[in-house]
Amino acid sequence: MSARIGVVVFPGSNCEHDSIEAVRSLGGDAELLWHGDDSVGQVDGIIVPGGFAHGDYLRPGAIARFSPVMGAVQRFAADGGPVVGICNGFQVLTEAGLLPGALQKNAGLKFLCKMATLRVETTNSSLTASATRGQELRIPINHFEGNYTCDKDTLAELQAEDRIVVRYVDNPNGSVDDIAGVCNEGRNVVGLMPHPERATHDLLGSTDGIPMLRSLLDVAAGVAV
Amino acid sequence: MRFDVQVETRPRAGIADPEGATIERSLPALGFDGIQGVRVGKSIRFTVDAATEDAARAEVDDLCARFLTNPVIEDSTITVVEAADASQPA
Numbered sequence: 027m028s029a030r031i032g033v034v035v036f037p038g039s040n041c042e043h044d045s046i047e048a049v050r051s052l053g054g055d056a057e058l059l060w061h062g063d064d065s066v067g068q069v070d071g072i073i074v075p076g077g078f079a080h081g082d083y084l085r086p087g088a089i090a091r092f093s094p095v096m097g098a099v100q101r102f103a104a105d106g107g108p109v110v111g112i113c114n115g116f117q118v119l120t121e122a123g124l125l126p127g128a129l130q131k132n133a134g135l136k137f138l139c140k141m142a143t144l145r146v147e148t149t150n151s152s153l154t155a156s157a158t159r160g161q162e163l164r165i166p167i168n169h170f171e172g173n174y175t176c177d178k179d180t181l182a183e184l185q186a187e188d189r190i191v192v193r194y195v196d197n198p199n200g201s202v203d204d205i206a207g208v209c210n211e212g213r214n215v216v217g218l219m220p221h222p223e224r225a226t227h228d229l230l231g232s233t234d235g236i237p238m239l240r241s242l243l244d245v246a247a248g249v250a251v
Numbered sequence: 252m253r254f255d256v257q258v259e260t261r262p263r264a265g266i267a268d269p270e271g272a273t274i275e276r277s278l279p280a281l282g283f284d285g286i287q288g289v290r291v292g293k294s295i296r297f298t299v300d301a302a303t304e305d306a307a308r309a310e311v312d313d314l315c316a317r318f319l320t321n322p323v324i325e326d327s328t329i330t331v332v333e334a335a336d337a338s339q340p341a
Binding site: 130131133135 | 267318319323
């Protein structure tokens, strides 16, 4: 049985179709979930995609967390369902309190749009269950506010609990401890700034996003945990 | 009563402020030497109807903590003053 992935669309999201295409190219089913609905339907996994939800007004993700769909996403996550936030989706999940920390402006104040190399630090997450620990993946980044930060206690907790999912090999944005992505305590909610959905075909310059999206599909289908 | 409110948000101490740092680095080119600690924030203004100034301030504190700032990376300063025609409804 192939997993069904719901991709949340806020006004200003712009990576939802890339995400759907990527999921379908791996044999999964995908559907759009409108931010104004207070349900996520019968999906097995959720992607909160990149873009500029609600124009990034106030702060990236600050308004999106009040969208009706976020209550349903919270409940889905609380029940253990896999949720992956990519780029702006990561910002939305931190603002919604589903993930710790925050994303501040890149050190250097430059919008970064380039390929980055990530190292998989744990396979115990819904984004890396089918990847290999230590594996290096070439995944594009495309952000201005991707500089991950959190207080010292939170960082110590993330390190001690093996919740830093991926790190940058060559830190592009100033993120603390080279963090590119983290997960929640339940390990089912993951956020990362890089875009695995944009690295799923040779034509896109890299296929290294496939192990990540395969992980999401496997966890959503109950094949991997 | 009606109160004029100004909320100023800015990156917390210790949080990098690349915008402020970039402005600061450009100052010597214009001959402004000796200016340090440039921090860039945001100013949000609105009015609040409340029984007392304390009540208005309590409401704005809550609003800041839950929405206007992200406490992980931002601080805020709140200024509350009685509006000029506070007794008049809007």
